[in-house]
Amino acid sequence: MSARIAQFFEQERKAGAKNLADVPFVQPFFASMLDFAMISALRYAVRLLPAFATLLLATGCAHTNDSRPNVLLLVVDDLNHWIGSLHRNPQARTPNIDRLAARGVNFAHAYCPSPLCNPSRAAFMSGKRTATIGVYSNRDMPWSNYIDERQCLNGYFRAQGYYTAGAGKIYHLQDGFKNPQGIEWDDYLVKLGHLGLKHHEPRGPAKQEQQRYVNGANALKQPPRPGNIKMGTFQIGAPNIADSETEDFKVAEWGARQLAQKRDRPFFLALGFHKPHPPWIVPKKYFDLFPLDSIKLPPHIANDLDDLPPTGKKWAHTASWVSVMDAGGESAWKQVVQGYLASVAYVDAQVGMVLDALDKSPHKDNTIVVLLGDHGWHLGEKECFGKATLWEEATRAPLIWVAPGVTKPGSRCDATVEFLSIYPTLCDLAGLPKPDFLEGASMRTLLANPQAEWTRPALSTFGFNNHSVRSLQYRYIRYANGDEELYDEKADPYEWTNLAANPELGPVKADLARWMPKENKPDRRASRVTQ
Numbered sequence: 291m292s293a294r295i296a297q298f299f300e301q302e303r304k305a306g307a308k309n310l311a312d313v314p315f316v317q318p319f320f321a322s323m324l325d326f327a328m329i330s331a332l333r334y335a336v337r338l339l340p341a342f343a344t345l346l347l348a349t350g351c352a353h354t355n356d357s358r359p360n361v362l363l364l365v366v367d368d369l370n371h372w373i374g375s376l377h378r379n380p381q382a383r384t385p386n387i388d389r390l391a392a393r394g395v396n397f398a399h400a401y402c403p404s405p406l407c408n409p410s411r412a413a414f415m416s417g418k419r420t421a422t423i424g425v426y427s428n429r430d431m432p433w434s435n436y437i438d439e440r441q442c443l444n445g446y447f448r449a450q451g452y453y454t455a456g457a458g459k460i461y462h463l464q465d466g467f468k469n470p471q472g473i474e475w476d477d478y479l480v481k482l483g484h485l486g487l488k489h490h491e492p493r494g495p496a497k498q499e500q501q502r503y504v505n506g507a508n509a510l511k512q513p514p515r516p517g518n519i520k521m522g523t524f525q526i527g528a529p530n531i532a533d534s535e536t537e538d539f540k541v542a543e544w545g546a547r548q549l550a551q552k553r554d555r556p557f558f559l560a561l562g563f564h565k566p567h568p569p570w571i572v573p574k575k576y577f578d579l580f581p582l583d584s585i586k587l588p589p590h591i592a593n594d595l596d597d598l599p600p601t602g603k604k605w606a607h608t609a610s611w612v613s614v615m616d617a618g619g620e621s622a623w624k625q626v627v628q629g630y631l632a633s634v635a636y637v638d639a640q641v642g643m644v645l646d647a648l649d650k651s652p653h654k655d656n657t658i659v660v661l662l663g664d665h666g667w668h669l670g671e672k673e674c675f676g677k678a679t680l681w682e683e684a685t686r687a688p689l690i691w692v693a694p695g696v697t698k699p700g701s702r703c704d705a706t707v708e709f710l711s712i713y714p715t716l717c718d719l720a721g722l723p724k725p726d727f728l729e730g731a732s733m734r735t736l737l738a739n740p741q742a743e744w745t746r747p748a749l750s751t752f753g754f755n756n757h758s759v760r761s762l763q764y765r766y767i768r769y770a771n772g773d774e775e776l777y778d779e780k781a782d783p784y785e786w787t788n789l790a791a792n793p794e795l796g797p798v799k800a801d802l803a804r805w806m807p808k809e810n811k812p813d814r815r816a817s818r819v820t821q
């Protein structure tokens with residue numbers, strides 16, 4: 291073997307490609323060949339080997355002729371139960387979310403694992419309860435210090451051979467490729483500077499999209515703009531701009547393009563919309579749907595807080611409530627409601643764009659669609675604007691499922707279900723083994739038969755060892771210091787009368803308390819963070 295070939299082998303050995311050079315018959319064969327040609331051929335062969343290996347592995351994982359269903363997960367930030375099809379607020383205008391609900395099962399009593407962005411998303415994406423993972427607040431970041439992102443819903447589906455892609459807010463303040471090996475997503479449309487935090491560079495085709503997306507986002511993030519108002523702690527604005535200039539439009543548009551592509555393996559596509567999270571700055575046409583003089587305030591009573599224990603009172607009467615009342619009382623309150631309703635109508639239109647794209651796509655009949663709000667939102671009920679409470683307004687949110695071949699159009703389910711069930715249910719529908727760590731129950735039986743027996747209540751947790759258990763008739767709240775509340779939801783849907791002190795209802799409390807976690811992971815930060 292010539293010195294040049296020997297040198298080549300040595301170089302490749304240093305580069306880690308030594309196996310080929312060690313094959314016995316290779317060396318005498320090379321000696322009779324032209325050095326240059328062989329080195330070139332070898333170089334290509336050695337360099338291409340990993341690519342071939344990857345291709346073979348990918349083909350093996352992709353289950354050729356894979357007919358497993360696709361998954362389209364739509365997560366809407368801060369969307370409470372004010373959608374048309376849930377009838378909590380008849381003013382809500384959500385024709386697109388409603389038409390999705392009409393295609394499958396509309397869960398009327400679905401509850402978040404925790405009423406705040408980061409804890410809720412960390413829990414339903416990991417399939418583990420808040421008290422198990424210890425992600426209690428938005429300061430428990432990055433959430434991936436608490437849970438293994440490879441075990442999360444998208445990471446798991448990717449490991450099972452799914453193409454995974456996402457855009458917008460799926461996890462809290464951590465869009466896209468957190469893991470340097472890219473084990474979570476194949477592609478992600480990343481937004482830079484969400485709430486001022488630095489993000490990881492996008493990879494894949496999303497990189498080319500980024501600049502347009504960021505420009506769109508900035509169009510709504512430069513307060514104060516002419517016409518914006520400050521209503522207490524909330525900023526409200528109705529710029530006369532097109533949807534195409536807004537960030538959630540970019541998320542929907544990107545998702546629509548993903549849906550249009552043919553694929554040789556199933557996909558898991560997650561789209562996270564940012565509205566109706568404040569600030570409520572959306573195109574003017576959505577405000578025009580809700581003239582201020584037509585706005586009705588949600589049902590409330592003046593002395594609602596009188597029967598609350600000290601912890602409940604503290605959680606209810608927040609700075610945001612005080613600020614809105616100081617800004618103009620009920621008049622300011624109506625503007626807050628208008629801003630929220632307009633933002634819901636806006637995000638509904640973006641959801642509609644995705645649904646239209648799905649219907650035109652080759653995946654229409656083999657895609658599971660799941661839509662949820664990450665938690666609820668108070669619009670003044672219990673003297674509270676915002677989330678971060680354990681009452682109905684903050685814990686209940688839309689949950690809609692369309693599963694081809696399983697759900698039936700026009701179904702409504704009244705069972706008390708949890709977002710924690712999303713992970714195991716998707717595993718069931720896709721035929722994937724359910725990992726042992728999942729703590730929620732699969733809802734597959736309810737998808738097939740919404741009237742099937744379901745005896746489980748829904749657990750929501752906020753902060754360390756504060757829990758709420760919601761059955762169809764009751765909500766029982768027990769705070770870490772032992773403070774209690776109990777509401778009869780059938781007689782009192784706005785939770786005005788605390789029954790916790792009624793001795794006749796002791797067995798009800800005891801029965802619901804069984805569902806509260808026996809062990810609660812310590813709070814690393816040991817303080818409650820509310821917004």
Ligand SMILES: [Ca+2]
Nearest residue numbers: 594595786787
């Ligand atoms: Ca009350």
